[in-house]
Amino acid sequence: MPLDASFVGRTYPPTAAYEVGREKIRELADAIGALDPVHRDRDAAWAMGHPDVVAPSTFPVIISLDASQRVVIPDLGVDFARVVHGEQRFRYTRPVYAGDRLRCVCVVEDITSRGGHDFLTIRTELATEDGTPVVTAWSKLVIRGED
């Protein structure tokens, strides 16, 4: 049964704030081989004009996909085991820094069905607790049909 396209436009309440930790940034930077000291040394980040260490560009997916998985996927009744990542994009207003407390607002931006599979695009607006926008993440998820 194809995913109900009437979900398009549905917007979810902001998630609880995720606090970006310096050691989490370092851990991800290590995992992807990002050796630039701005990811791990606050003095180096300051020297480049940043308030704290800078997260690698794909870091927000940790927060945005978790939010989608908790608020959007269950609401749409999607079996997460059938979900494959189709596309991903990040658009930054400013970098993500250690110490940021970010909330996600998830929006179902698009639903299409083709060849027995559903394609679900979720837009996630990540903003600080006072509402300052930081980064927008788009995830296009492919929900594989039941053979």
Next chain:
Amino acid sequence: MRVGDQLPARTFRVTRADLVRYAGASGDFNPIHWSDRIARSVGLPGVIAHGMYTMALAGQAVAEWAGDPAAVVDYGVRFTRPVPVPDDDTGTEVVVSGAVRKLTEEGYAQVDLTVACHGEKVLGQARALVRVPRQDPVRKGEG
């Protein structure tokens, strides 16, 4: 920075250990990235890399080339083909190359990336928008 400028090609070696580490760091514990049994049960040849891991490696190539990770203001990819990672000491290789395709009015360079494994593209429409350093002003119509 000019249209046509090339990113130096980067080769990233990817082993099972890298996937385990990425799983822990990212919180993505989908078993298709660590269990051959489960990967094969859903029709894959075996364990594959996280798409986000491949995206992160390509993003890393861009950040190093730009000289400033914070210069990447927009970055998107399409995951078109899986990256199988064999259970041995050598793993596989992901090769990232790219070129500046456009310089925008706002002072950004659009970098189009080619990301391949065994000569086949694994990411589609991989594109980053990078802030051009002030000391290196945009020179339109060159290159």
